[in-house]
Amino acid sequence: MDLSQFTQAFFVEAIELLAEMEQLLLKLDVASPDSEQLNAIFRAAHSIKGGAATFGFTALTNTTHVLETLLDRARHGQLVLSAPMIDAFLETKDALQEQLTAYQAGKEPEADMVAHICGVLQKLAQESEAAAAPAAKSAAKPAAKPAAKAAPKPVVAAPAPAPVEAAADEAEGDGDGDGVLRIRFSRLSDSECDLLSGELTNLGTVRSRTRANDQFTVLLETTCDPDDIVAVCCFVIDESQISITRGAAEPEAPAAVSEPEPEPELEAEPEAVAMVEAPVKAELVAAPAPAAAAPAAAAKESSSIRVDVEKVDQLINLVGELVITQSMLTQAATMLDPVAYERFLSGLGHLERNARDLQESVMSIRMMPMDYVFSRFPRVIRDVSAKLGKQVRLDTYGKETELDKGLIERIVDPLTHLVRNSLDHGIETPEVRLAKGKDATGQLLLSAQHHGGNIVIEVSDDGAGLNRERILAKALQQGMAVSETMPDEEVWQLIFAPGFSTAEQITDISGRGVGMDVVKRNIQEMGGHVEIHSRGGQGTTTRIILPLTLAILNGMSVKVGTEAYILPLSYVIESLQPLPEHLHSITADGHVIRVRGEYLPLIELHRVFDVSGAQTHPTQGILVIVQADDNRFALMVDELLGQHQVVVKNLETNYRKVPGISAATILGDGSVAFIIDVGAMPRIQRAQAASAAALAGAARRTEAISL
Incomplete structure (x- = not known):
């Protein structure tokens, strides 16, 4: 029989069970383990073993069998837990994850890895048996003596039904x-x-x-x-x-069972009798009455459903096309007589509202709670802090905050790097913290909250904070353009430079200068940006600002010449029309604008995208003040067209990567508009200025040679 139709369900369930197992192991009190937690860990391993055996995953079956044997002994009090034993169980969880990944890819797990983890578990079993043997002998000696006093009454089981x-x-x-x-x-x-x-x-x-x-x-x-x-x-x-x-x-209804008093002369024997006659569990498990259970079962069955992500994405694309079509109809309807077409326009209004509600409902299907990400870090903090000899407490806030699935999977790696940096560079060792008057245990806070149309994720620690002098010295050593008068916000941004590290020695955790630049680049690719706030001796907070979803965007449509562009609203601060006295020239083609005492660089979009027929003088256009990566600047456009939600279309998939453009969308009139990559604008302007200067220099040299 073809079992492929069931294997995907097994993989999904097994991954969830492994995640649950890890969380329970991390919460387990080794000195006084909770029986419910031990039973839940055992059930997870047993369930995975049963499914693996069904689908013929031999390595997975063998590994989980050895693991569940140890867990079964632990939950029955036959195995004394220890911290190294929990470490071995967590290592086994990682190995099981690797085996699942291999089977999911249609491959067999590495034999060496399987042999290693099974060997670790078997060694644990042998050590526990050796430790239990002396205890069993000492316990057996007094048991041979007759009991002097009354022992527990023997359990008398009711006759079993036929x-x-x-x-x-x-x-x-x-x-x-x-x-x-x-x-x-x-x-x-x-x-x-x-x-x-x-x-x-x-x-x-x-x-x-x-x-x-x-x-x-x-x-x-x-x-x-x-x-x-x-x-x-x-x-x-x-x-x-x-x-x-x-x-x-x-x-049937259980019959009353009396427990007869033992005869006086038999008082010395009950202990032996009780050891022979095991108690019978009398509880009924999952045995509802058929009539009463039907509605409850139906409700449970319909409460959730598993759907492939591809199907959800297809549904989102179709809803996006519907919204575009509705926008086209609305655009065309502006030319109709509102009196003659009153009923048509009223129906079109209903369609617009329903399309918006449908779009929001479909988008919510892709939203996942941040707990999906935060739940990974107790294990990271446990392992890294133990390796560094530090004591760290993890606190989380906003685990229920939701983020688009496409973003939530891509945010894991950047957050992991930030957490490891806080543990390595930020939080001090217990001795240093006590000498500073701090608690020996450091605090690491992970938080998430909605802010407008964005989600703000923070990684905070109460450690030593960033060292301004060391960062500036390292930047000067690497030939970076810095000065002692730079504000702190700009100094902190230096750590995102490629190859930048202030670590005195390289470890397996950090120190190679690789990572923070990747963090920033990955966040920018998701349409977000990173901010850092730090105070010496008090700690550091890294803030990540991301859009809620990659599929829809709140944008401002602007016009440059005959072209329409979309500016993401999350970057826009304000718009204004400048007066001549507010403009100042810094080069032949470069300007800055003075806004409330602050001088901002001016970027002319018609120059960036080489658009003909656009306004060339700033006083004749509109300036949109934007902020990206703690940098504020002004974008010059010809006209503001309006604000609305747009359906994001991937440009690289359908065409190719275009500098300064992050994606595209379809407007109500059916035309295509490009979504501007706001964060890339200063970089593109600098590159164009450098290219123009190089061309001008080459022209001057050619002219000098000819003369």
Whole structure:
């Protein structure tokens, strides 16, 4: 049977289970472990093992089998946990992640890696058994003596109900119902029935199978918990399709069971009897009444659904095309008589509102909470701080803040680098912090919040802060143009230069000058920018400002000559028409404008994009004041056309990379407008000025030679 239709669901579920396992391991108190947390960690490993065995992932099955054996002993108190043991479990989680990635790519995991991690776990098992042996011997000696006083009463189990009639070809005996689960599956297809039937044989002994229409009932003799069986089956079907009861017969009202007092002469024996007669679990698991459960099961089933990202993206593109079409109709309707076409224009207004609501609803499907990112960092902080000999406490704020899926996956690497920098360069060692009068444990704060049409993500620490003198000295050493009078904000931006590092020695964490420039470039590629604020001895805050989504954009449409462009509103501060006395020339073609006492560079868009027929004198145009990367400057345009949401179209996919242009969109009249890469404008202007100066110099040299 082809299992490929189920493998993707297994991969998704297994990745989620590994993430849950990691979080639980990090929260686990080694000295006094919580039984619920241990059970949850065991169930995660057991579920992954069951799914891996179903799909024939041998390496994954073997690794999780060794892991779950250790976890099972830990949750039953047969294994004493320690910090190195938790480290080994976390290392195993990483290895399982690598194995999943390999199987997802259609490859076999590296044999050396599998052998290494299994060896680590087996060594742990041997060490724990060796440590448990002396304790077991010492515990066995007093147990041989007769009890002098009354011991706990023996457990007397109620007689088990008789088993149901099994299929003739599969019944293996009557049994007494102990350790037997009645598992009912509903709304099952033939392929799902075959797959689950085979999987259950790996979990115990199948005593009978009964199939009636889309109902499938299995009597399974097993030592597995019902929750574990549900977890394994959920790789194939929904939990609402599973009903499990304990015992071979239909559940009945439990009969009253009396516990007789032991005879006086038997008081010395109860301990031995209690060890022989194990208690029977009496709880019923997932056994709702059919009539009452139907609405609840249906509600649970419809509460969520897994959809491929490609399908969501296709839906977003179609809604974007719908919005463009609606915008075209609205544009064309401006030429109609509002009295003669009153009903048509009213309907068009309804269409516009519904299209906007539809667009916002579809866009919300791609939004994911920042907890998806923040949940990765407890492990990073634990590992790095232990390596550096530091004590660090992680606090998070705004985990529920949502960001577009495309952005949230790309923000992980930049944030990881910033966190590692705070741990390495920012937060001091406990001895240094105590000498400064600080708490020995440093604080690292990750926060996210909405601000207008953007999301602001901050990485803050209460460490030593940035060293202004050291940064300037390093910049001078590398030949960078700096001065002692530079404001702090500009000095902090120097650390984003390629190859820049103030670390005194290179470690495996940092010091090579590689990373911060990549962080800034990646953030800019996502349409955002980075700000740094630092105070000596008090800490550093790195702020990342990103648009909420990559698919739609709030923009201001402007006109330059006959061309229309879009300026992202997140960069725009204000617009104005300058007076002659506000303009000052610094070169033949270069100007600055004085706005409320501040001199701002002036960039003429018609020069940047070589647009003919545009206004050439600043006093005849409109200046739009923008801010990007802590730099404020003015963009000269001919006319402001309006503000509206636009659907972003990737220009590189459909054409090629164009300097100064980040993307494109389609306007209401059907024409294409380019979205300006505001952050690249100063760089392009400097490059054009340098090129013009070089050409002028070459012309002068040619003229001198000819003379």
